[in-house]
Amino acid sequence: MGELIPPAALAALPPANAAVITGKAFFPDLLSIPFMSGIGIAFGFSAALFLAAAAASWLAGGRQPHAAS
Incomplete structure (x- = not known):
């Protein structure tokens, strides 16, 4: 995620939030x-x-419409 978010956007976030977003679980x-x-x-x-x-x-019963006669 750290590569997808622009560095300016990450810098604008508090460090704790940036760590959560760029972590492996987010x-x-x-x-x-x-x-x-x-x-x-x-x-x-x-x-x-x-x-x-x-x-x-089940409702069709024993009928076989395409069976060879």
Whole structure:
């Protein structure tokens, strides 16, 4: 992060804040919560689609529309 932030902006911050921003934990912590939220939404949506496909398959019964006669 220290290379992405202009030196003038880092110099304007209090030293404690600049140390937090340029530390090794700030950026991963910044991204982890939105990433985990997105993963939860994606897996939840895929589970719902899986259940819908399973229900559609079950409701179709023994029909095989593309089976060779």
